[in-house]
Amino acid sequence: MYQPESIPTDAKIRKFIRHILFGKNLFCPECKSRNIISYESRFRCRFCRRKFSLLSHTWLSNLKIPLKNFWLIIWCFTAQIPAKQAAVISGLSQKAVRYWYSTFRNNLPKEKVILEAIVQLDEAYFGGWKGRALLMAKQKGTRKLAYQ
DSSP, X not given: OOOOTTOOOHHHHHHHHHHHHHTTSOOOTTTOOOOXXXXXXXXXXXXXXXXXXXXXXXXXXTOOSOHHHHHHHHHHHHTXXXXXXXXXXXXXXXXXXXXHHHHHHHTSOOOOOOOOSSEEEEEEEEOSSSOEEEEEEEETXXXXXXXX
């Protein structure tokens, strides 16, 4: 079975995932408090008392394969390796590899519109107890729109 030489250890993979999800400081995914207690591989918020793990509250919450296999599948996906070859490389079934490939495709970030030069900006507020707002910008002279 072929495996790339640079597969990191489980600890390094966890550290990488933690940095991507939380940045420099770990916080509670529910209340965003940084007052966290760590025990084994789980965490507990002191403010809202919610228990969580590294991957809970993400689309990876039901990850049932080892992190090294997951890393290999991500590597195969980004290198555009076909599912049959990825199954051989990772040691998983073709069905599992196809499932993860489709999951990756479904969770890719949406394309953001980047506006240049002169833009026109407008905002709209929608009442209610949550007080929602919409900011919309249009690049002058084109039909490019961006909103948040």
